[in-house]
Each structure stands twice: as structure tokens, then as C-alpha cells.
Amino acid sequence: MLQIDRWKRILIIGICLLGLLYALPNAFYSRVEAHNDAVAQIEATGVETPELAAARDGWPSWMPSSLINLGLDLRGGAHLLGEVQVDQVYKARMDSLWPELRRALADERETVGAIRRVPSPEGTLAIEIGNPDQMARAVEIVRGFSTPVTTLTGAGQQSLVIQPQGATLTIQLSDAEKAVTDDRTIQQSLEIVRRRVDEVGTREPTIMRQGEDRILIQVPGIGSASELKDLIGTTAQLTFNPVVGSTGDADAQPGLGQTVAPSVDQEGLFYILEDSPVVTGEDLVDAMPATDENGLPSVNFRFNPTGARAFGAYTSANIGQPFAIVLDNEVISAPVIRSAITTGSGQISGSMDFEQANRLAVLLRAGALPAEMTFLEERTIGPELGQDSVDAGKVAAAVGFAAVVALMILSYGRFGVFATVALAFNMLLLFAVLSVIGATLTLPGIAGIVLTIGMAVDANVLVFERIREELKTARGPARAIELGYEKAMSAIVDANITTLIIAAILFVLGSGPVKGFAVTLTIGIVTSVFTALFLTRLITIMWFERARPKEIEV
Amino acid sequence: MAFRLKLVPDETRIDFFRWQFLTFGISTILMVASVMVVFLNGLNFGIDFRGGTTIRTESVQPVDVGAYRQTLEPLNLGDVAITEVFDPTFGPEQNVAQVRISAQDGAEAVTPETIAAVESALQQVDPSITFPSVESVGPKVSGELVQTAIYAVLASLVAISIYIWLRFEWQFAMGAIVSLVHDVLITMGVFALFQIRFDLTTIAALLTIVGYSINDTVVVFDRLRENLIKYKTRALRDLMNLSVNETLSRTVMTSGTTLVALIALLVLGGDVIRGFVFAITFGILIGTYSSIYVAKNVVLWLGVRRDWGKPDPKDPKTRRNVSPFEGAEEV
Numbered sequence: 064m065l066q067i068d069r070w071k072r073i074l075i076i077g078i079c080l081l082g083l084l085y086a087l088p089n090a091f092y093s094r095v096e097a098h099n100d101a102v103a104q105i106e107a108t109g110v111e112t113p114e115l116a117a118a119r120d121g122w123p124s125w126m127p128s129s130l131i132n133l134g135l136d137l138r139g140g141a142h143l144l145g146e147v148q149v150d151q152v153y154k155a156r157m158d159s160l161w162p163e164l165r166r167a168l169a170d171e172r173e174t175v176g177a178i179r180r181v182p183s184p185e186g187t188l189a190i191e192i193g194n195p196d197q198m199a200r201a202v203e204i205v206r207g208f209s210t211p212v213t214t215l216t217g218a219g220q221q222s223l224v225i226q227p228q229g230a231t232l233t234i235q236l237s238d239a240e241k242a243v244t245d246d247r248t249i250q251q252s253l254e255i256v257r258r259r260v261d262e263v264g265t266r267e268p269t270i271m272r273q274g275e276d277r278i279l280i281q282v283p284g285i286g287s288a289s290e291l292k293d294l295i296g297t298t299a300q301l302t303f304n305p306v307v308g309s310t311g312d313a314d315a316q317p318g319l320g321q322t323v324a325p326s327v328d329q330e331g332l333f334y335i336l337e338d339s340p341v342v343t344g345e346d347l348v349d350a351m352p353a354t355d356e357n358g359l360p361s362v363n364f365r366f367n368p369t370g371a372r373a374f375g376a377y378t379s380a381n382i383g384q385p386f387a388i389v390l391d392n393e394v395i396s397a398p399v400i401r402s403a404i405t406t407g408s409g410q411i412s413g414s415m416d417f418e419q420a421n422r423l424a425v426l427l428r429a430g431a432l433p434a435e436m437t438f439l440e441e442r443t444i445g446p447e448l449g450q451d452s453v454d455a456g457k458v459a460a461a462v463g464f465a466a467v468v469a470l471m472i473l474s475y476g477r478f479g480v481f482a483t484v485a486l487a488f489n490m491l492l493l494f495a496v497l498s499v500i501g502a503t504l505t506l507p508g509i510a511g512i513v514l515t516i517g518m519a520v521d522a523n524v525l526v527f528e529r530i531r532e533e534l535k536t537a538r539g540p541a542r543a544i545e546l547g548y549e550k551a552m553s554a555i556v557d558a559n560i561t562t563l564i565i566a567a568i569l570f571v572l573g574s575g576p577v578k579g580f581a582v583t584l585t586i587g588i589v590t591s592v593f594t595a596l597f598l599t600r601l602i603t604i605m606w607f608e609r610a611r612p613k614e615i616e617v
Numbered sequence: 618m619a620f621r622l623k624l625v626p627d628e629t630r631i632d633f634f635r636w637q638f639l640t641f642g643i644s645t646i647l648m649v650a651s652v653m654v655v656f657l658n659g660l661n662f663g664i665d666f667r668g669g670t671t672i673r674t675e676s677v678q679p680v681d682v683g684a685y686r687q688t689l690e691p692l693n694l695g696d697v698a699i700t701e702v703f704d705p706t707f708g709p710e711q712n713v714a715q716v717r718i719s720a721q722d723g724a725e726a727v728t729p730e731t732i733a734a735v736e737s738a739l740q741q742v743d744p745s746i747t748f749p750s751v752e753s754v755g756p757k758v759s760g761e762l763v764q765t766a767i768y769a770v771l772a773s774l775v776a777i778s779i780y781i782w783l784r785f786e787w788q789f790a791m792g793a794i795v796s797l798v799h800d801v802l803i804t805m806g807v808f809a810l811f812q813i814r815f816d817l818t819t820i821a822a823l824l825t826i827v828g829y830s831i832n833d834t835v836v837v838f839d840r841l842r843e844n845l846i847k848y849k850t851r852a853l854r855d856l857m858n859l860s861v862n863e864t865l866s867r868t869v870m871t872s873g874t875t876l877v878a879l880i881a882l883l884v885l886g887g888d889v890i891r892g893f894v895f896a897i898t899f900g901i902l903i904g905t906y907s908s909i910y911v912a913k914n915v916v917l918w919l920g921v922r923r924d925w926g927k928p929d930p931k932d933p934k935t936r937r938n939v940s941p942f943e944g945a946e947e948v
């Protein structure tokens with residue numbers, strides 16, 4: 064017989080009311096957003112200004128306050144896909160290994176003979192030794208610098224691959240070590256990008272690893288992708304290098320282990336620098352904009368103890384010599400060391416305005432990227448364009464909804480009204496779920512919602528058409544309704560499972576906006592099946608119990 | 618008797634096989650033609666798939682495509698496409714154009730200098746011009762996106778045929794696959810013919826079409842399965858006609874509600890997603906057609922085993938064929 068248990072009724076109505084409750088904040092989007100921001104800020108700073116309190120009280124705190132995230136294409140902002148040049152780290156590792164090896168091998172000069180580094184492909188280190196017959200001993204010494212790598216697959220592998228050939232010893236990182244290094248490089252890069260983006264205090268940036276060596280960065284509200292790139296600083300590497308000499312020739316041939324770097328403020332001036340820096344930006348703990356003794360913009364910085372010690376030792380040993388402050392392979396300034404700097408703090412001055420000083424301080428504070436990033440994909444969407452899309456989507460959804468409702472009521476009369484109520488709750492539930500799981504709504508996602516409006520009634524249509532058929536043969540309206548639901552079931556299940564398969568594939572293989580579409584489509588399928596099978600049925604039964612019609616017309 | 622809008626009369630007895638050679642012939646010709654158009658005309662790939670940069674411009678003055686082209690010529694950017702965008706949602710002083718620059722040699726993504734050069738050149742033509750969106754995809758990523766897109770479409774076809782095969786029989790799966798390939802190919806053909814931009818969202822649209830079309834096909838198959846049990850001796854062809862006629866009003870109704878919602882989006886949803894919505898709208902029309910005229914024709918030609926009522930215990934093949942109908946209600 065046509066009936067639903069009381070507790071089931073309570074559950075169905077309860078779910079619908081919860082949907083209403085959780086969808087509600089989206090109707091007051093800007094107010095709730097201000098409330099959430101204010102709460103977060105009060106919590107972070109502990110300071111409660113009247114403005115913040117007013118913003119917070121704009122939305123009752125006992126109400127749900129989760130909102131649907133608007134995707135970049137709706138809110139405006141910048142999107143970057145960067146590839147981290149992990150190979151650069153191999154070179155850096157080899158370059159830093161060389162001084163240590165040189166020291167260790169020099170200690171055994173009697174056996175292995177004179178040593179020198181010879182040119183070799185990037186990421187490898189080639190050492191020529193004086194006594195080739197003592198190669199075994201040299202290999203042994205180098206092996207002392209190799210450590211076992213612990214990975215899931217490469218158990219027992221060493222970190223260095225050492226290949227003796229004639230008088231030359233070639234050293235490079237093993238594949239297992241490279242894998243571990245790559246992972247660390249990406250993690251570091253992620254962290255640094257995150258810190259730099261956080262410095263400008265934007266709302267909800269997305270910074271995540273994608274694939275092996277890529278980083279996806281999405282920052283809403285930022286002006287353009289190139290602004291974001293500047294902020295991340297493709298190669299903002301700060302180093303303090305010893306100066307060998309200066310030249311006016313950009314093509315000057317530096318010695319092995321030396322490079323030529325241009326001066327930032329003096330055109331045509333180039334410095335020849337030692338490759339291995341005294342201190343790097345990694346040892347920097349703080350940097351802030353300041354003014355120098357002439358009242359010009361400058362940046363004050365401070366080293367950590369390791370950096371301070373290295374810097375102190377170098378400056379006390381090289382009084383009267385110049386050293387270079389190098390940023391992005393450009394020499395910002397090359398002051399002469401007047402006295403030993405042991406306090407661990409210093410100042411960079413040069414021709415820059417206050418804004419540049421500020422940006423430089425931000426870059427220094429956030430630290431350097433361990434390797435360069437090349438950008439494979441970049442997108443900028445203006446906020447107005449996003450707002451236009453939201454507005455157009457709202458109008459289209461409203462008109463589409465009205466048209467579907469009209470069609471349903473004209474076709475199925477009273478049952479069309481029931482389906483309309485179900486459709487309205489379907490939309491509420493869809494918005495509620497999207498808000499609660501913090502899903503991101505994209506432009507194709509809006510299309511997914513409109514498509515859901517059109518397709519959601521399908522399950523109802525299947526049932527209503529079936530009831531119509533059953534009315535011709537079945538014994539009485541109650542039986543017809545019951546049979547209608549029963550027999551339409553398998554078609555509803557099959558039809559929706561196939562759509563779910565598609566949505567799952569879209570979700571797994573899609574990216575960004577397409578993923579947003581897959582999410583709304585999936586949730587839309589679930590909520591529409593729920594509302595069609597349970598809510599419409601409940602409404603139908605409640606009406607049936609009250610009216611007790613002798614015959615019904617669908 | 619209250620008024621009811623009836624898109625389809627209560628009882629229909631249309632013989633959907635009457636013109637089957639014509640309908641299937643047209644479908645075949647359209648599929649072949651689509652493949653040819655795609656190969657001859659090529660698809661108008663967006664930057665997602667071939668790399669490059671698109672810049673959307675917006676200005677108070679009317680768009681002068683010729684002047685834009687002229688100002689960009691000295692920059693030597695290679696293939697530059699400039700199209701004006703029209704949309705009913707634009708205000709009177711909103712003139713929008715799309716500038717597309719092909720991928721520059723060797724560059725993974727476009728350099729900021731190139732974008733800056735293009736923007737300042739355009740600003741010389743029209744000082745009021747703004748750039749609401751700038752998007753750029755490097756050739757490396759675009760190559761991968763093509764691969765992913767092909768995988769996505771193939772994976773969905775395979776996954777769906779497996780599901781249909783499990784739920785029904787392999788002949789049904791074949792019918793479903795043929796109709797899905799039909800829908801996807803013809804939609805791609807239309808995109809190639811009218812040179813509508815084909816990008817990642819178009820792939821999402823194609824998959825949605827696959828989802829919708831299979832939805833329609835499954836409803837017909839489901840009814841056919843029911844009727845096969847109900848009328849054990851009637852000819853397969855008659856049962857197919859009966860099943861399609863019985864589900865016809867549902868098919869038309871659901872397509873109708875979906876189409877009205879989509880048409881609202883097509884007209885009012887703005888130009889940014891128009892290509893996407895157009896693909897879905899067109900696909901729903903073609904998907905509805907294919908579930909009536911293509912899918913079941915294939916099943917009819919392949920034939921369905923009807924001897925499941927008296928399974929031969931010695932033949933494991935027959936026994937397997939019984940299973941899809943087990944537990945179904947017999948009236």
C-alpha cells in the first residue's frame with residue numbers, strides 16, 4: 064500500500080530543511096563573506112575593531128557560514144602553472160660538493176696526487192687525479208661522501224654514482240637520490256610560493272603540486288598573471304659572493320668556478336664573481352625596508368647564526384676587499400668591506416625607490432626558490448568579466464527554471480507542481496552540499512547547474528509517465544502510483560549511473576573549470592535522484608492521504 | 618478533464634523502422650561527412666589544444682578589426698586571429714574582441730614582454746581599451762591536454778559500454794557505442810564546419826552529450842528488456858517499436874525540459890560559455906535522435922537471443938545470457 068514510515072518522513076523533510084539552512088548563506092554572499100573574513104582576522108590578530116565587530120555581527124554566528132567558493136573565472140584573478148627546473152638542484156649539489164671533496168682529496172695528496180676539476184656536463188662533477196693508479200683510493204674517499212638513500216623502491220641505493228675512467232673520476236647523483244631531491248625541491252618551492260603569496264594577504268589562494276614537477280598557483284583578486292609572476296620571483300636568489308674583479312666586457316671569459324654578472328645601476332659594468340657564495344638568502348632571517356644615512360630607500364637584513372658566522376669570518380679575513388650582493392644574477396651593490404661584520408646584520412642600498420625597496424624586502428624575507436620555474440600556462444581573468452558571467456548565469460538559471468516549471472505544470476498539472484517543489488529543494492540541496500564541502504563553482508559549473516535543472520525532472524517524468532500508463536490497467540490510483548515508482552526504478556538507476564560514470568571520468572581527467580563542472584554534475588545527479596524518488600513521492604503520498612481521490616489525473 | 622500539454626499523443630504507433638534505410642543512411646552519411654569535414658576543414662582549436670595566447674579586449678569605441686591587425690603586424694607574432702564578439706548581454710558601449718596569437722617558437726608560455734607589446738600596440742589604436750582576460754598556454758601543456766582529452770572520451774565510451782554490457786547484453790552495448798560515436802562525431806563535424814572554437818570545455822560538453830545520450834538510450838533499452846519478458850513470442854522489431862512508442866512521451870518531455878533550460882543559458886548566459894552550451898544543446902538534439910533511430914537499429918541487426926526462457930543447461934553461453942533478465946518481474 065502507499066505509505067512511508069513516520070521516521071522516514073521526518074528524515075526526508077529534515078534533509079530538505081538542512082539543505083535550506085546550509086544553502087541560505089549564499090543568498091547573502093557578500094555579508095557572509097565579510098563576516099567570515101572578520102572572524103578570521105579577529106582570531107588571527109586578537110584585535111577587535113568596531114568595523115570588524117560590525118562586519119562579524121552582519122551575520123549571526125550560530126548560522127552556518129560556509130559559502131560556495133567562486134572559481135577564478137567567476138571572481139577574477141590569476142592562474143599559473145609552473146614547472147620547477149629540478150635539474151638545477153643537481154648542479155647546485157655538485158657545485159657545493161666540490162669544495163668538500165677538494166679538501167678531503169687534498170689531505171691524501173701523497174697517494175692520489177694533484178687534483179683538479181675538469182669541465183663536465185651540467186649536474187655532474189669530474190675530477191682529474193694526478194696518480195691514476197691510486198684511483199681505487201680516490202673512489203673510496205669520494206664514497207665516504209655518499210649516503211644510503213631510503214626510498215620505497217630504491218632500498219640500498221647510494222646517493223652518489225661514482226664512475227672512474229682513466230685519470231678522471233665522474234660523480235653524479237643516483238636516480239634514487241634524484242627522486243628524493245626532486246621531491247624536496249618541489250616541497251620547498253611550494254612552501255616558498257605559499258609564503259610569498261601570503262605576504263600580499265590575498266583571499267584563499269590555491270597553491271598545489273600537480274604531477275611530478277609542477278606547481279599550480281591560483282590567486283583570486285590579483286591584477287594579472289605577470290604581477291603574480293613578479294611576486295613569486297622567477298629567480299629571486301640572493302647571494303653574497305666574493306668579487307674577483309670588474310670588467311666592461313660582457314663576454315669576458317671568467318676562470319673555472321667564476322661567473323660574470325652585470326651591475327644593476329651602472330650600465331656597462333660587469334663583475335667577475337666567485338661561483339660559490341659566502342652566504343645565501345637561505346640564511347636570511349629578516350629583511351625590511353629602511354632608509355640609509357643619506358635618506359635614500361634601502362633594505363636592512365639580518366642573518367641567522369650560521370649565516371652570521373660565515374659572513375663574520377669572511378669579512379674579517381677580507382677587509383679592504385669588495386664583495387657583491389647578488390640578486391637574480393645581477394649585482395645590486397659591491398661595497399668594500401671596511402670592517403668585520405660580526406653582528407649578522409647589514410644594509411643593501413642602491414638606486415631604488417621605496418616601492419622597490421619594499422618588494423625587495425618581501426622577496427628576501429620569503430626566501431629564494433631552490434630552482435627556477437618556467438611557466439607553462441598562465442591566465443588572467445578580470446573581476447568584471449567574472450561578475451558579468453555570474454550575473455548572466457543567474458539570469459539564465461532563473462529563466463531556465465521558470466521555463467522548466469511551466470512545462471512541467473502544463474504537462475502534469477498537480478503532479479507538475481509537486482515536481483516543481485522537488486526541483487526547488489533539489490537546487491537548495493545542491494547549493495548546500497557545494498557550500499559544505501567547500502567546492503569551487505566555475506563557469507562550466509553554472510552550466511552544470513542549469514543542465515541539472517533541465518535533467519533533474521527526468522526521474523519525475525519517468526515516474527509520471529509510468530503512472531499514466533499504469534492508470535490504464537491498474538486497480539485504482541494508489542496502486543498505479545505505487546507501480547509507477549516501482550517500474551520506473553530500474554530505468555532511473557541505469558540512466559543516472561551512466562551519467563555518474565561520465566562525471567567521474569570528467570573529475571579524474573579534467574582540470575580547473577572542467578572539474579568544477581564534474582562536481583556540480585555529480586552532486587546534481589545525487590540530489591535530483593533523492594528529491595525525485597523521496598521528496599516528490601512523499602508530497603504525492605501526503606496529498607493522497609488528505610484528498611483520498613477516487614481517481615487521479617497525471 | 619483538466620488541460621494537459623501533450624507534446625506527444627497518449628497512444629502512438631509510429632513505425633520507427635519504416636524509413637530505417639533512410640534514417641540510418643542519413644546518419645551514416647553525416648558521420649562520414651563529419652569525419653571528412655574534421656580532416657579537411659580542421660577543428661578551430663583554442664589555445665588549450667594548440668598553445669598560444671588569447672587576449673580579450675573591451676572598449677567603448679566600436680571594434681576596428683582592420684586597425685587592430687595593422688597595429689599588431691610589425692610585432693611579427695606569426696598567426697594572429699582577431700574576431701569581434703557579439704552578445705545580447707553586452708551593454709551599448711561594450712565592444713568586445715578576441716585576439717589570438719599562436720604559440721611563439723620555443724617559449725613554454727608566452728613572455729610578459731610579448732603580452733605587454735600587444736597591449737600597448739592595441740592601446741595606441743584605442744586608448745580606452747581594457748583587457749578583461751589574458752590567457753596563455755605553452756605548447757608542452759597543450760600537447761598533454763590533447764592527450765588527456767582523447768583519453769577522457771575513450772575512457773567514457775569504454776566504461777559505458779562495459780556497464781551496458783553488464784546490465785543488458787553485448788548487443789545492447791554495441792548499439793549504445795555506435796550511437797555515442799555517432800553523436801560525438803557529428804557534434805565535432807558541426808564544430809569543424811562552422812569553425813566554432815574547440816577547447817577543453819568542448820570536451821566536457823562532448824562527455825556530457827555522451828552522458829545524456831546514453832541516458833536516453835538506456836531508458837529505451839530498459840523498456841525493451843521489460844517487453845522482451847512480457848511478450849515472449851512477438852518479433853524483436855515490433856517490440857522495439859512498442860518500446861520506443863511507450864517511452865516516446867518521456868523522451869520528448871525530458872529533452873524538452875533540458876532544451877528549454879539550455880536555450881535560456883545559450884541566449885542569456887554570456888558569450889564566454891556559449892560554445893560550451895551550444896555543444897551540449899546540439900548534442901542533446903542529436904542524442905535524442907540517435908537513441909531512437911541509431912542504437913536500436915544496431916541491436917536489431919545484431920539480434921538478441923530470445924531463447925533465455927528455456928535455458929539449455931548444457932550450453933554455458935545460454936546460461937550466461939539468462940542472467941540479465943533474472944529477477945525481472947513477469948506480468
